[in-house]
Amino acid sequence: MxxxxxxxxxxxxxxxxxxxxxxxxxxxxxxxxxIDFTGGAVLNVSMNQEFKKADVDKIIDKYAKNQYLSKTVDDGKDYEVTIKSDALTADEIATMVKEIKTQFKSSELASQDTTGASxxxxxxxxxxxxxxxxxxxxxxxxxxxxxxxxxxxxxxxxxxxxxxxxxxxxxxxxxxxxxxxxxxxxxxxxxxxxxxxxxxxxxxxxxxxxxxxxxxxxxxxxxxxxxxxxxxxxxxxxxxxxxxxxxxxxxxxxxxxxxxxxxxxxxxxxxxxxxxxxxxxxxxxxxx
Missing domain, CATH: 1.20.1640.10 (Multidrug efflux transporter AcrB transmembrane domain)
Structure with missing residues (x-):
């Protein structure tokens, strides 16, 4: 016992x-x-090519420096970024994604989820x-x-x-x-x-x-x-x-x-x- x-x-x-x-x-x-609690946006980008996370981060730094979290997913094939709710407007996010697509020709926005602070x-x-x-x-x-x-x-x-x-x-x-x-x-x-x-x-x-x-x-x-x-x-x-x-x-x-x-x-x-x-x-x- x-x-x-x-x-x-x-x-x-x-x-x-x-x-x-x-x-x-x-x-x-x-x-x-x-962001479920604080509000914000989560973007999932399918890169469809080899890329360095630091190169994508440089682009996002232009728009939301110190206002986001980023990581690679799916064994480094895709890129995910979480942006704070008050960092960027919908138009600014669209402009940022467009720049990512311009630099990385094969990339595309796979999904975008937005949650309000309220x-x-x-x-x-x-x-x-x-x-x-x-x-x-x-x-x-x-x-x-x-x-x-x-x-x-x-x-x-x-x-x-x-x-x-x-x-x-x-x-x-x-x-x-x-x-x-x-x-x-x-x-x-x-x-x-x-x-x-x-x-x-x-x-x-x-x-x-x-x-x-x-x-x-x-x-x-x-x-x-x-x-x-x-x-x-x-x-x-x-x-x-x-x-x-x-x-x-x-x-x-x-x-x-x-x-x-x-x-x-x-x-x-x-x-x-x-x-x-x-x-x-x-x-x-x-x-x-």
Whole structure:
């Protein structure tokens, strides 16, 4: 039987250390919000010839110096540029694209997506609302299905997952777009599912192991569900990592899923269950 509860202080310290670093970067540097939130334009140019990214960047510097992000995609065959919402007008963008086509004869504008700043602001508020509603619904369900202490522990674990994921994005300044919100909601659902499996086993073992301590019941329950948790996470990660490697166009979704699923597996074992033990022991002390 694994001694998970006995390592609570160590695991909490590790998580707290990671969260503090992430929140420090979040407070000082903030998130690298994409145009879905800030507004702007994304241009995809099919180059159809060999080119140097620096040569294309020189053209864009004439129009939007320090107001854009650029990268090569599709193994360096295409060029993508993200321009801040207040940097260029539609006519200026058209002029810039025309100059790129003039210098690179085989190039053509593959796509252009524009988002207004007001739309981005509305998206941010709706994203926060979606997260709040999801957490409240889970709190109510788990509280009704199990008990309120289980629900509290689960929500703390979910908060842990979200904070660490946000911290990683803040530290490495990974762009955050609308797909990130979808990924966070998916992470929450996946993590809570893993946590509920352990909580359900704890509830069953409470009936079977009436003479055992809370620590023993929790350790036994985690030990029994550990293979299931690891196997589920491993098979899921194999798929998502494959998608991340071979389908670059949806890395905005697959990357946060990889981070969140790993963190969610960790929190369901080392955070949620020990938090429940702490709450259970406090409740016993209060009633004695």
């Amino acid at each position: 694994l001694k998970i509860v006995e390592k609570t202080k160590i695991m909490f310290a590790i998580s707290l250390f990671i969260i503090v670093i992430g929140m420090g970067f979040l407070a000082t540097r903030g998130l690298n919000l994409g 739309v981005g602001s509305e998206l941010k508020s709706k994203a926060v609302l979606a997260l709040i509603i999801a957490v409240i619904c889970m709190l109510v369900y788990i509280g009704f299905r199990f008990e309120f202490k289980f629900a509290t522990a689960a929500i703390i674990a979910l908060l842990h997952d979200v904070l660490i994921t946000l911290g990683v994005y803040a530290v490495f300044q990974i762009p955050v777009n609308a797909t990130f919100i979808a990924a966070i909601l998916t992470i929450i659902g996946y993590s809570i599912n893993d946590t509920i499996v352990i909580f359900d086993r704890i509830r069953e073992n409470q009936k079977k192991m009436r003479k055992a301590s809370i620590d023993q019941i929790t350790n036994e329950s985690i030990t029994e569900t550990m293979p299931r948790s690891i196997n589920t996470v491993a098979t899921t990660l194999f798929t998502i990592v494959a998608v991340y490697v071979f389908v670059p166009s949806i890395r905005d979704l697959s990357l946060p899923l990889i981070i969140g699923i790993l963190v969610g597996c960790y929190s369901s074992i080392f955070i949620a269950s020990p938090v429940w033990v702490i709450l259970k022991k406090r409740n016993k002390k209060a009633t004695t």
